Amino acid sequence: MAKHQTPLLDQLxxxxxxxxxxxxxxxxxxxxxxxxxxxxxxxxxxxxxxxxLLELSxxxxxxxWKHGGIVGVFGYGGGVIGRYCDQPQMFPGVAxxxxxxxxxxxxxxxxxxxxxxxxxxxxxxxxxxxxxxGSTGDxxxxxxxxxxxxxxFFELTHNMNQDLGGSGSNLRxxxxxxxxxxxxxxxxxxxxxxxxxxxxxxxxxHRPAFPYKFKFKFDGCPNCCxxxxxxxxxxxxxxxKDDIKxxxxxxxxxxxxxxxxxAGAHSGKNWGKFDIQxxxxxxxxxxxxxxxxxxxxxxxxxxxxxMHCINVMPRALRIGDERGLSIFAGAKAPILDGAQMGxxxxxxxEAEAPYTKIKETVIEPIWDWWMEEGKNRERLGELMKRxxxxxxxxxxxxxxxxxMVQEPRHNPYIFWKEEEVEGGFQRDINEFRKHHLR
Amino acid sequence: MEYEEAKAKIIEELTKKLKSKSKFYFNDxxxxxxxxxxxxxxxxxxxxxxxxxxxxxxxxxxxxxxxxTGKQAHSEGED
Numbered sequence: 001m002a003k004h005q006t007p008l009l010d011q012l013x014x015x016x017x018x019x020x021x022x023x024x025x026x027x028x029x030x031x032x033x034x035x036x037x038x039x040x041x042x043x044x045x046x047x048x049x050x051x052x053l054l055e056l057s058x059x060x061x062x063x064x065w066k067h068g069g070i071v072g073v074f075g076y077g078g079g080v081i082g083r084y085c086d087q088p089q090m091f092p093g094v095a096x097x098x099x100x101x102x103x104x105x106x107x108x109x110x111x112x113x114x115x116x117x118x119x120x121x122x123x124x125x126x127x128x129x130x131x132x133x134g135s136t137g138d139x140x141x142x143x144x145x146x147x148x149x150x151x152x153f154f155e156l157t158h159n160m161n162q163d164l165g166g167s168g169s170n171l172r173x174x175x176x177x178x179x180x181x182x183x184x185x186x187x188x189x190x191x192x193x194x195x196x197x198x199x200x201x202x203x204x205x206h207r208p209a210f211p212y213k214f215k216f217k218f219d220g221c222p223n224c225c226x227x228x229x230x231x232x233x234x235x236x237x238x239x240x241k242d243d244i245k246x247x248x249x250x251x252x253x254x255x256x257x258x259x260x261x262x263a264g265a266h267s268g269k270n271w272g273k274f275d276i277q278x279x280x281x282x283x284x285x286x287x288x289x290x291x292x293x294x295x296x297x298x299x300x301x302x303x304x305x306x307m308h309c310i311n312v313m314p315r316a317l318r319i320g321d322e323r324g325l326s327i328f329a330g331a332k333a334p335i336l337d338g339a340q341m342g343x344x345x346x347x348x349x350e351a352e353a354p355y356t357k358i359k360e361t362v363i364e365p366i367w368d369w370w371m372e373e374g375k376n377r378e379r380l381g382e383l384m385k386r387x388x389x390x391x392x393x394x395x396x397x398x399x400x401x402x403x404m405v406q407e408p409r410h411n412p413y414i415f416w417k418e419e420e421v422e423g424g425f426q427r428d429i430n431e432f433r434k435h436h437l438r
Numbered sequence: 439m440e441y442e443e444a445k446a447k448i449i450e451e452l453t454k455k456l457k458s459k460s461k462f463y464f465n466d467x468x469x470x471x472x473x474x475x476x477x478x479x480x481x482x483x484x485x486x487x488x489x490x491x492x493x494x495x496x497x498x499x500x501x502x503x504x505x506x507t508g509k510q511a512h513s514e515g516e517d
Contacts, residue, residue, distance in 0.1 A: 067496055068494065068495055068496030068497060069494070069495075070493075070494070072493070075486070075487065077486070077493040077495070077500055078495065078500070081495060081496075081497040082495070083497075099497070167495060167497055167498075168493075168495035168496075168497065168498065168499060168500030169464065169495075169499055169500040170500065203479075203483075207479070207483050207486075208464065208493065208495070208500035209464045209475060209478070209479040209482065210464075211463075211464075211465065212498075212499060213498060213499075368475075368476070371475035371476070372474065372475055375465075376463045376465055376499075377499055
């Protein structure tokens with residue numbers, strides 16, 4: 001018999017989709033039975049009380065979580081998010097219900113041994129409820145008490161060689177796509193860059209000194225599988241400088257039907273014969289492709305790396321050989337000024353270890369500017385909007401590039417700075433008077 | 439600014455403001471000692487390490503305060 005009656009939660013189970021309520025009930029039952037004979041370090045009925053609390057919140061239309069609290073383990077300013085319930089007498093199991101963020105492995109490659117170890121720790125020292133993965137990308141462990149925080153941290157670091165992730169006004173756990181480990185579209189080694197920057201910027205990850213959160217995400221190609229362009233303050237997206245490589249025989253094999261378009265991803269339904277004109281050439285956003293007899297031609301100068309043609313015909317078209325990445329800055333979710341996508345700040349940069357150029361000419365100047373000029377709780381994208389792209393370009397010390405332009409300007413005025421004008425704002429009045437009478 | 443001098447200045451200012459608030463943004467601390475963020479960070483980190491300051495976080499934003507100050511530490515039994 002459930003500890004609390006939860007008719008409103010039960011209703012959520014009636015829909016067609018798997019329900020978190022069913023998962024919670026299963027977990028509550030598992031803890032109550034305790035078949036493994038664990039010496040639970042947090043209340044055994046934590047999950048029951050969580051459901052009871054949520055039911056109450058649904059009934060009243062208000063939350064019973066307080067806002068924030070202790071941050072975590074000694075020396076770390078992130079990785080633990082203090083959560084306290086404001087009805088501890090009614091729901092003692094969730095009086096403390098802290099979240100721990102654990103850094104996910106690159107590309108989210110796990111061994112089953114790692115997952116077992118992690119779940120064993122969490123079953124013993126936490127509620128057993130996990131969120132794989134939070135939208136930042138990290139492993140989120142939901143619900144433990146204050147005395148367990150250091151214990152869990154010790155076991156993670158000493159027994160699993162695993163660190164906590166970022167939270168608060170920190171660099172958040174950097175997140176990457178599977179990259180060259182599995183994907184032939186990857187233009188650089190996303191996992192290597194992600195790991196390198198994670199190690200390099202440990203201080204930024206664990207000791208909050210930024211105005212607000214800051215996220216790095218790494219996509220190996222413009223397909224953007226981790227959506228870095230929409231979700232990270234600094235997004236690294238693989239690209240290439242030279243031409244898309246074409247295998248004309250394979251193009252004919254797609255046309256002839258020997259090869260399935262999109263690697264067979266849409267084969268569940270009869271879409272008819274593959275039509276290269278309709279499905280590839282006419283879908284090119286810059287109209288840079290044409291069939292010249294039996295030869296596919298691409299005007300590569302016009303290509304904007306939309307990836308559509310490569311996705312449809314991966315055996316025939318391949319990314320170029322001169323590879324690197326583009327850097328976008330300022331993406332964020334709504335709150336102030338609405339959601340924003342990243343703005344292109346570096347059209348192309350080489351991505352070779354030890355990545356010194358990326359660190360010293362892009363990341364660090366941007367951070368220095370934002371730390372100095374950013375208001376409290378102002379994201380990089382908001383600062384960029386407030387001070388303008390011109391300022392970003394100045395901070396980076398680069399020349400403006402047409403590829404940075406997102407839209408036609410909506411301000412008709414151009415304000416020049418004195419140093420941008422030849423001879424400055426001072427003039428030689430005698431020289432002027434030679435040509436202009438008083 | 440020397441570490442001890444900066445520390446004393448931060449503690450003095452934070453104590454003065456205790457009546458109205460107990461949690462401060464990193465920028466507030468940097469302004470108190472008039473240092474650039476990167477230099478201020480070294481001082482603030484050392485103060486946290488020594489236990490003269492402690493972190494507070496809502497989950498999305500981080501703030502700093504003197505240990506045991508503010509309502510929350512007491513009400514949650516964390517002081």
